[in-house]
Amino acid sequence: MKHLLWALFLVLYQTAFTQSIAPHAHSRAIHFPDVAPYQTMVCDFHQHTVFSDGSVWPDIRVQEALKDSVDAISLTEHLEYQPHLADIPHSDRNRSYDLATDFAKPYDLIVVRGAEITRKMPPGHINAIFIEDANRLMIEDSIEVFREARRQGAFTFWNHPNWIAQYKDGVAKVTGMHHFLMQEGLLNGIEVVNDLTYSDEALRIALDYNLTIMGTSDVHGLVDWQYKVADGGHRPVTLVFTTERSPEAIKEGLENKRTVVWYNNNLIGRESELIPLLNACLKVTKVSYQGISAVATVSIYNDSDALFILMNNSDFQLHADTDVVMLHPNTTTSIEVKTKEQLEDFELKFQVLNAVTAPGEHPSISLEINQ
Numbered sequence: 582m583k584h585l586l587w588a589l590f591l592v593l594y595q596t597a598f599t600q601s602i603a604p605h606a607h608s609r610a611i612h613f614p615d616v617a618p619y620q621t622m623v624c625d626f627h628q629h630t631v632f633s634d635g636s637v638w639p640d641i642r643v644q645e646a647l648k649d650s651v652d653a654i655s656l657t658e659h660l661e662y663q664p665h666l667a668d669i670p671h672s673d674r675n676r677s678y679d680l681a682t683d684f685a686k687p688y689d690l691i692v693v694r695g696a697e698i699t700r701k702m703p704p705g706h707i708n709a710i711f712i713e714d715a716n717r718l719m720i721e722d723s724i725e726v727f728r729e730a731r732r733q734g735a736f737t738f739w740n741h742p743n744w745i746a747q748y749k750d751g752v753a754k755v756t757g758m759h760h761f762l763m764q765e766g767l768l769n770g771i772e773v774v775n776d777l778t779y780s781d782e783a784l785r786i787a788l789d790y791n792l793t794i795m796g797t798s799d800v801h802g803l804v805d806w807q808y809k810v811a812d813g814g815h816r817p818v819t820l821v822f823t824t825e826r827s828p829e830a831i832k833e834g835l836e837n838k839r840t841v842v843w844y845n846n847n848l849i850g851r852e853s854e855l856i857p858l859l860n861a862c863l864k865v866t867k868v869s870y871q872g873i874s875a876v877a878t879v880s881i882y883n884d885s886d887a888l889f890i891l892m893n894n895s896d897f898q899l900h901a902d903t904d905v906v907m908l909h910p911n912t913t914t915s916i917e918v919k920t921k922e923q924l925e926d927f928e929l930k931f932q933v934l935n936a937v938t939a940p941g942e943h944p945s946i947s948l949e950i951n952q
Contacts, residue, residue, distance in 0.1 A: 609810050610650035611818060611843070612911065614861045614884045619822035619839065621858075622652040622831055626695065626710050626819065627740060627772070627797030631665050632677035633658035633697070635801045639681040645804045646690055649816060653831055655695035655710045656681050660718055662699045674715035691828055697740065698726055702747045703758035706740040707768070709733075711832050723758070727767040736835050738770030738795050743780035753782040755790070763790055770795045770835065774817045774844040776807070781940040784849065788939060793835050794850055795819050796842030815886065817844040822854065846888055848936045855938055859946050862887065866913060868952050875922050876900045879929065879950055880915045883908040891931035894945060897921070906931070918950075926951045 611623050628642050629635030639656060646654045656677045673679075678694045685692050695710035700723050709718065709730040717733070720726040730737055742753035753771075762768035770793030773783045787794045798816040800807055808814040822839040823830040834840070841850035841858055848855060862885040870877050883889060889908040893899055899906070900917035908914045920927055929948045938944050 608911075609648055609815070611815060612650065612884075612886050613820055613843070613858065616822055616854075616857045616861045619824065619834075620826060620830075622821045622823050622826065622834070623650065623843075624653040624819045624821050624831065625651055625798050625800075625816060626653075626655040626693065626738075626795070627657050627697075627708055627775070627799045628654060629658060629799070629801045630656055630677045631669055632656075632663075632671065634662060634664050637803065639677045640684040641803075642800075643681050643684040643688070643690060643692070647688055649804070649810075651690070651818065652826070653691035653693055653821075653828070654681070655693040655708075657695040657697045657708045657710065658715070659697045659699045660715065674719065678715070691826075691831065693828060693831070698730070703756040704739070704762060704768075705742065705744070705747055707737055708740055709735040709737050711736050711828065724761075724767075727762060727765075731767055736769050736793075736832055737767065738772060738793065739768060739783075740772050740797075741775040741778070741799065742771060742783050742786070743775075743778060751778075751780075753780050753786060755786055763792070769793055772797055772799075773849055774842050775799050776817070779844060779847070779849070784937070785940055788851070791838070793838045794840050794842055796844050796849065815843070817842065819843075820850075820858070843887075846935055848887060848933075850938065852938045852944055855936055855944055856946065859933060859936065859944065863889070863908065863946070863948065865948055865950060868950055870923050871917075873923075875920050877918045877920050877924075877927075877950070878915050879918055879948075880913050881908060881948070882913045883910055886910045887935065890934040892934055894930040894932055895928070897927070897929070905934075924952075 696715040713733040774796035821834040823834040867880040891906045893904040
């Protein structure tokens with residue numbers, strides 16, 4: 582039965598996500614509401630330019646971020662892997678950050694200094710962001726480089742732990758070195774989403790080892806091409822819940838694990854962060870009964886870019902829908918509920934199928950309905 586429900590969900594999801602593009606004006610700007618008492622900051626902390634193995638100049642990364650309404654970015658060039666050096670010779674590993682910062686000056690975009698520590702497994706590739714100087718991370722010793730990153734006040738996270746170039750089965754695995762880095766406070770987060778992949782195992786690692794849940798584009802080419810933005814797609818990002826709009830507040834939010842990942846129309850995060858975000862996204866705007874009937878029309882506004890796929894777990898059956906309801910992004914959707922008698926107030930309960938709090942687990946929300 583469970584497999585049948587999931588098959589049905591996947592068909593509905595694919596159909597709904599495709600159809601959602603057509604009837605609603607598509608805006609590439611990524612939008613999610615603030616979650617009181619925090620601001621919701623849209624961040625992409627893993628990107629590349631020609632100053633490592635990317636295909637674009639740093640100004641393109643800034644322009645893409647502005648088009649997507651991204652609040653903060655980091656250009657995390659490979660420290661050790663520099664395939665374009667013959668064509669673009671440079672000795673300063675901060676160069677892409679400096680250029681991006683200059684390009685971003687007229688705009689309200691935060692550019693965070695970062696770098697990608699590029700090593701064989703273990704430990705693999707690790708991003709260090711909020712650093713002071715990428716050049717000082719040019720250290721051969723695979724432990725000492727993390728200690729230097731910590732001395733600079735870095736926030737570090739494990740990149741693409743499910744990368745098939747490192748693990749052929751695509752399964753993220755914690756090694757002894759990763760244990761050591763985490764115990765020493767040298768590894769702070771993990772990419773549950775990287776580019777076009779999601780890892781259940783990485784999410785489990787984040788939960789088991791108390792790491793910050795991260796999602797990044799790791800884009801090397803153009804965001805528009807990679808994520809089919811013109812067709813309604815979006816880059817993966819980390820939503821960070823912050824006390825204010827500043828680099829310091831973003832770092833504090835990351836350190837305290839206040840994140841949710843937005844990937845391929847899915848929201849992924851701890852229940853403590855995800856439930857408040859879902860509650861902020863979905864608001865009941867109107868309730869009315871049809872004449873003297875016991876069928877209530879409930880209007881729900883979805884204040885987000887997510888096309889929510891909800892499974893009805895309420896005490897009431899729906900009148901016009903099956904038990905699966907789709908709430909289109911940035912739109913009001915009306916559903917009809919059979920309450921058996923006219924009620925002044927009642928509760929609707931849904932499981933959010935395109936939200937994930939742990940491998941195979943989807944959160945439930947309750948909407949209080951008051952006439």
